[in-house]
Amino acid sequence: MKTNNTEYGTVNIGTIEELFSRMVDCLETGAATHGDPFTVGLTGGSTPMAFYKWAIENKAISQAVLDQTVWSVSDERRVPLDHPDSNYGNADRELLTPLGVHPQHKLPWPVILDPHSAATIFERKFHEKFGANKSFDLCFLGMGTDGHTASIFPNSPLLAIESGDHFAPVDVPEKGWRFSITPDGLRACGKIVVVVTGASKLHRLKKVLEGPEKHLYPIQILSRYADKVEWLVDEAAGDLLVL
Numbered sequence: 473m474k475t476n477n478t479e480y481g482t483v484n485i486g487t488i489e490e491l492f493s494r495m496v497d498c499l500e501t502g503a504a505t506h507g508d509p510f511t512v513g514l515t516g517g518s519t520p521m522a523f524y525k526w527a528i529e530n531k532a533i534s535q536a537v538l539d540q541t542v543w544s545v546s547d548e549r550r551v552p553l554d555h556p557d558s559n560y561g562n563a564d565r566e567l568l569t570p571l572g573v574h575p576q577h578k579l580p581w582p583v584i585l586d587p588h589s590a591a592t593i594f595e596r597k598f599h600e601k602f603g604a605n606k607s608f609d610l611c612f613l614g615m616g617t618d619g620h621t622a623s624i625f626p627n628s629p630l631l632a633i634e635s636g637d638h639f640a641p642v643d644v645p646e647k648g649w650r651f652s653i654t655p656d657g658l659r660a661c662g663k664i665v666v667v668v669t670g671a672s673k674l675h676r677l678k679k680v681l682e683g684p685e686k687h688l689y690p691i692q693i694l695s696r697y698a699d700k701v702e703w704l705v706d707e708a709a710g711d712l713l714v715l
Contacts, residue, residue: 476715480681480694481664481701485710491667492523494704495612496532498665499541502610506662508540509601511579513608513653513661514567515546515622516559519669520612524566533571542601543568544579546611547622547652550587550641553580587641587649594651595639607638607660611653615668617676619689623652626690630654655693664697669706677705678712 473486473494484494503510514520527533545559553561560580568578579598582590599606613621624630625644630652633640638657643649658664668677680689681703694701705713 474710474715476713478681479698480692481666481698481703483681483703483705483710483713483715485705485707485713485715488522488669488706489526491669491704491706492526492532495523495665495667496527498610498663498702499537500534502663503537503540506609510537510541511598511602511606511609512541512543513546513611514543514559514563515612515614515667516549516562517614519614519667520559521562521566523667524563527567528570538571538573538577541573542577542579543573544598544608545581546608546613547650548581548583550583550590550649550651553583558583581651583651587643587651591637591639591641591651595637598639605660607653607657609662611658611661611664613664613666613691615666615673615677615680615691617672619676619680619691621666621691621694623650624655624690624693628690631690631693655696658693658697661697662700664694664701666691666694666701666703667705668703668709671708671711673709674712677709681713 473484473490475484548559549557551557581594615621623642630642640654641651
């Protein structure tokens, strides 16, 4: 893979197989470093779904990782977990259940509750289990074509509020209620891995990483935590980047 250090973190460009292998490396290294429990926030979208399929077919995730990892998602839609739009539901169906992950190692959002109660309960449960100042040991994120990440969209109130909460509900215009890791939550993560694939992200990624505007896109908040951020970019999305 091609690699460069930027103000937003380390950027790696490679084939999709190289990106998936690196995602597994991050899981393996993180589990070995953090020990038991090791908390992972997965993300949603088509690329994670492809990763789940690849990981199952290639038996890529070791038993050591499975024995000590607690799995959740960095953001979630307010839909039932069996809904096809549920990030956690998709991860459970396509990765966790096929891997035989024990229910005690799963931490879904309580999506059946009202948004504020769900976020409060999720945060309380997370901190009771893993520590008051903790967020994910390893947090996977994506990037939308509008430059959003997790459920932090352009003009999101989450960008302006510093409540200290690591997780929060957010009412996204025309998309409804969602749950998301917050900027404070990202600050508390051990490592952040951003996976960006596809030609539809080509021009936006160029503007995010190399453009003159430093605070235009929500994902640019990652500059605050650049020392622990790694970008995994496929060749289609990264073709315009200067490395």
